[in-house]
Amino acid sequence: MLNQRDLRPKDMGRSDEQLIKLDNLIPLLAPYDKPGMESPLTDPKPAWKEKFCTSLDGYVGIDTLTRPKSKEEEDEFVRKFLSGLEKIFSDANNGVLQPLLLSFEYCAKCNTCSDACHIYSATGNNELYRPIFRSEVLRKIVKKYFTTSGKLLGGFVGADIDVNWETIARLGELAYRCNLCRRCAQTCPLGLDNAILSKEIRKIFSQEMGIAPTPLHTKGTMLQIKTGSSTGLSKPAFLDTLEFLEEDTEEKFGIKLKFPVDKKGADILVLHNAGEFMAWPENPVAFAILFDAAGLNWTLSSEIMGYDSVNYGLWYDDYQAKKIALMQMKVAKEFGVKRMVVAECGHAHKASIITSDRMTSDRVPVESCLPLLWDMVRNKQLKLDPSKNNFPVTLHDPCNIVRQMGIVEPQRNILKAIAPQFREMTPHGVDNYCCGGGSGFAIMNYANFPEFRTQVASRVKFNQILGAFKGTMEDVSTPKYICAPCSNCKGAMRGILEHYDASEKYNLQYGGLVELMVNALVSMKKPFLEFLE
Amino acid sequence: MILSIIAYLSIGLFVGISVFKAYQFAKMPFHGRMDLYPVPKEKGFEHGGSYYEETAWWTKPHEVSHMREIVEMLKEILFIKKLFENQRPFWWISYALHLGIYFLMAWTILLVVGGLFEVNGISVAANTSSILGLLVYYVTALTGYFGLALATLGSGLLFLRRAFDNTLKKYTTPQEYFNLLLIFAALVTGIFTWGNDLSFGYAREVTANLVTFTPFSANGLLTLHIFLVGIMLIYIPISKMSHYVGKYFTFHKVLWDNNPNLKGSGVEQEIKKASSFRPTTSWSAPHINPPAAPEK
Numbered sequence: 001m002l003n004q005r006d007l008r009p010k011d012m013g014r015s016d017e018q019l020i021k022l023d024n025l026i027p028l029l030a031p032y033d034k035p036g037m038e039s040p041l042t043d044p045k046p047a048w049k050e051k052f053c054t055s056l057d058g059y060v061g062i063d064t065l066t067r068p069k070s071k072e073e074e075d076e077f078v079r080k081f082l083s084g085l086e087k088i089f090s091d092a093n094n095g096v097l098q099p100l101l102l103s104f105e106y107c108a109k110c111n112t113c114s115d116a117c118h119i120y121s122a123t124g125n126n127e128l129y130r131p132i133f134r135s136e137v138l139r140k141i142v143k144k145y146f147t148t149s150g151k152l153l154g155g156f157v158g159a160d161i162d163v164n165w166e167t168i169a170r171l172g173e174l175a176y177r178c179n180l181c182r183r184c185a186q187t188c189p190l191g192l193d194n195a196i197l198s199k200e201i202r203k204i205f206s207q208e209m210g211i212a213p214t215p216l217h218t219k220g221t222m223l224q225i226k227t228g229s230s231t232g233l234s235k236p237a238f239l240d241t242l243e244f245l246e247e248d249t250e251e252k253f254g255i256k257l258k259f260p261v262d263k264k265g266a267d268i269l270v271l272h273n274a275g276e277f278m279a280w281p282e283n284p285v286a287f288a289i290l291f292d293a294a295g296l297n298w299t300l301s302s303e304i305m306g307y308d309s310v311n312y313g314l315w316y317d318d319y320q321a322k323k324i325a326l327m328q329m330k331v332a333k334e335f336g337v338k339r340m341v342v343a344e345c346g347h348a349h350k351a352s353i354i355t356s357d358r359m360t361s362d363r364v365p366v367e368s369c370l371p372l373l374w375d376m377v378r379n380k381q382l383k384l385d386p387s388k389n390n391f392p393v394t395l396h397d398p399c400n401i402v403r404q405m406g407i408v409e410p411q412r413n414i415l416k417a418i419a420p421q422f423r424e425m426t427p428h429g430v431d432n433y434c435c436g437g438g439s440g441f442a443i444m445n446y447a448n449f450p451e452f453r454t455q456v457a458s459r460v461k462f463n464q465i466l467g468a469f470k471g472t473m474e475d476v477s478t479p480k481y482i483c484a485p486c487s488n489c490k491g492a493m494r495g496i497l498e499h500y501d502a503s504e505k506y507n508l509q510y511g512g513l514v515e516l517m518v519n520a521l522v523s524m525k526k527p528f529l530e531f532l533e
Numbered sequence: 534m535i536l537s538i539i540a541y542l543s544i545g546l547f548v549g550i551s552v553f554k555a556y557q558f559a560k561m562p563f564h565g566r567m568d569l570y571p572v573p574k575e576k577g578f579e580h581g582g583s584y585y586e587e588t589a590w591w592t593k594p595h596e597v598s599h600m601r602e603i604v605e606m607l608k609e610i611l612f613i614k615k616l617f618e619n620q621r622p623f624w625w626i627s628y629a630l631h632l633g634i635y636f637l638m639a640w641t642i643l644l645v646v647g648g649l650f651e652v653n654g655i656s657v658a659a660n661t662s663s664i665l666g667l668l669v670y671y672v673t674a675l676t677g678y679f680g681l682a683l684a685t686l687g688s689g690l691l692f693l694r695r696a697f698d699n700t701l702k703k704y705t706t707p708q709e710y711f712n713l714l715l716i717f718a719a720l721v722t723g724i725f726t727w728g729n730d731l732s733f734g735y736a737r738e739v740t741a742n743l744v745t746f747t748p749f750s751a752n753g754l755l756t757l758h759i760f761l762v763g764i765m766l767i768y769i770p771i772s773k774m775s776h777y778v779g780k781y782f783t784f785h786k787v788l789w790d791n792n793p794n795l796k797g798s799g800v801e802q803e804i805k806k807a808s809s810f811r812p813t814t815s816w817s818a819p820h821i822n823p824p825a826a827p828e829k
């Protein structure tokens with residue numbers, strides 16, 4: 001094992017059992033600054049070492065990346081990677097060729113981007129997680145195999161890396177140590193984007209080698225294409241769920257709720273992340289209450305692909321992303337709605353509004369729920385009593401919605417209107433930090449990956465939260481609410497709070513934005529937020 | 534003569550190859566959106582906002598300010614703003630090099646102008662009666678001193694920093710050291726060549742001779758200097774030091790390009806064009822290209 005300080009990109013091919021070991025995480029803020037408040041990081045189990053690639057940092061990001069059984073398998077693995085690597089620079093990859101080549105060619109190695117990365121910071125500036133580390137490994141391999149200068153001049157131009165199974169597998173793993181949050185790209189003086197390179201590595205693994213984390217691929221996009229939802233929720237089960245939620249809402253709050261489904265002539269088709277119905281059903285319920293209160297003519301769809309807005313393809317596979325986006329668009333077109341509104345899911349925002357924007361012409365317009373919700377508040381379509389939310393609230397900015405779409409103000413305007421004790425995190429808005437769940441991390445829950453997510457990737461975010469609630473944490477009688485208007489971010493928050501036992505110990509709570517809005521409705525006879533009861 | 538040819542050829546190739554690179558990037562296939570906020574042309578630039586902050590955004594005019602975009606671009610070009618904001622210590626030396634280069638570009642133009650003045654009988658000197666000659670004389674001197682000093686200092690320090698900083702060392706290839714050394718060598722030979730005559734009268738004379746293809750006797754140092762500058766000018770656009778080309782595209786065509794695909798828009802046209810393209814390469818994973826069923 002190397003001391004991380006001595007680690008160089010060309011070391012990726014070394015035969016060490018594990019390249020580095022994480023041992024220098026930045027301290028957490030109070031009250032988590034006392035010894036013993038955090039469990040130490042663990043070593044991978046011997047069985048994992050044997051089966052997967054734990055030779056990077058000990059974690060298993062890709063559960064389908066298994067060790068070869070023979071020399072042939074090993075060679076085939078390397079060969080396939082190289083063939084995929086060549087393809088990312090070919091016309092098979094036209095949709096990203098220009099941005100990719102720019103980021104690939106021009107890095108001045110000035111390291112301006114390093115400090116912007118929350119994973120690099122969280123690990124006490126561990127060399128392995130420097131944003132350009134993995135980019136540089138990729139460059140070295142390309143130089144070595146695909147450029148004349150590399151073949152002729154070798155090390156002089158940087159083509160000095162050993163390429164074997166270990167190198168490639170580690171690089172694949174390393175692509176899953178980046179949240180694709182693009183915060184680093186904001187700071188690059190040349191406008192380069194290391195997240196593009198992380199994603200291209202993921203793409204080579206998936207699109208060429210058929211290797212991708214199960215929750216993203218087999219139980220993600222593949223399942224969605226087959227059943228209509230990555231949750232596996234079928235149409236009858238979906239309708240059952242809605243019925244159950246209607247009854248439950250009536251029972252709990254005395255509200256007679258009726259989810260409009262496949263309503264002809266509806267103006268708006270609302271797209272939820274189907275995971276909400278299972279994990280946070282209060283979120284779609286809150287949406288329904290608000291949309292009804294504001295008198296909108298809206299509907300849900302029960303068509304296959306119409307009731308799940310997710311598109312995991314965004315994180316690892318352009319082919320899957322496009323397939324899903326086109327299927328979703330087709331449903332909306334056939335439905336004949338005037339517009340689609342994406343509910344609180346960040347990557348679905350980006351998938352259906354930004355990424356798929358240039359996939360086909362003639363689209364049904366798509367918009368975010370946030371401006372619509374702000375309009376309801378601004379135009380006084382809802383009767384709200386902010387005093388019902390009189391506890392500390394902070395806002396997490398989902399990278400996909402904020403940094404990557406420029407939707408910054410509506411959500412904070414709402415909070416300023418309905419939460420008297422709203423306070424910002426530092427930094428916030430487009431400069432926010434990722435929750436640590438971005439790019440699939442939130443749903444990658446096998447082996448020891450959750451440990452990496454909660455204790456490393458989410459670390460800076462947790463500190464931001466603790467900072468925002470400074471002075472109120474110890475007061476257990478006061479709930480503190482992290483408003484995260486995104487399913488994936490909520491998944492990451494849940495991971496953090498559970499791991500640090502923060503709800504139990506400090507009454508730290510999390511949820512979406514609409515829940516807080518419904519909680520403030522004058523018409524609500526009892527608190528909508530469960531922890532207030 | 535040879536030196537004149539080198540001078541013309543290298544400047545010609547510098548411009549030519551740079552333009553060709555830009556052309557290559559410009560004709561690359563239409564790509565998906567990768568906008569990253571804040572985007573300067575947007576109304577909500579101050580807080581990093583975009584037109585998506587409005588409901589039914591597609592029914593409203595997309596208000597953009599190209600002026601703001603140009604201002605932001607100029608801040609980047611003239612001051613390297615992002616580096617200034619995000620990595621101040623590095624900015625000082627990088628900016629010294631870049632500012633020095635800007636001065637030297639101005640200086641070169643002024644030498645040509647001054648040289649042509651002299652050829653046409655307008656004296657360029659401290660005691661000339663021509664106001665224009667006087668102006669060219671002093672501005673040439675100033676840009677020359679600053680340019681040579683800043684650029685040499687900048688390239689030298691960048692080299693040293695890379696050579697002694699433990700982190701940068703790991704990521705710097707020998708070629709990247711070579712790049713900096715080449716610039717540094719071209720500059721140092723310049724200082725030795727022109728430094729004897731701080732009025733730059735000699736530099737003007739040589740420039741006039743080069744520009745007009747007038748044969749003149751050049752000593753070894755001068756020949757070496759012109760040779761190195763020539764090689765540098767040809768090498769820069771070939772190498773990744775041509776980031777002045779790339780930077781235009783990374784910002785304008787990638788990070789700041791958020792034009793939506795609306796009916797009747799240019800974007801829509803591009804999408805239609807792109808959708809008829811059939812790639813010659815395809816991916817091999819089973820979910821994309823299922824293995825052919827075994828024959829019965």
Ligand code: SF4
Pocket residue numbers: 116117118119120130131177178179180181182183184185194195198
């Ligand atoms: S995209 Fe985010 S996680 Fe990835 S390297 Fe950049 S800052 Fe780090």
Ligand code: SF4
Pocket residue numbers: 106107108109110111112113114132187188189190191192193194
């Ligand atoms: S800031 Fe940009 S140029 Fe500098 S090291 Fe990072 S990616 Fe490379």
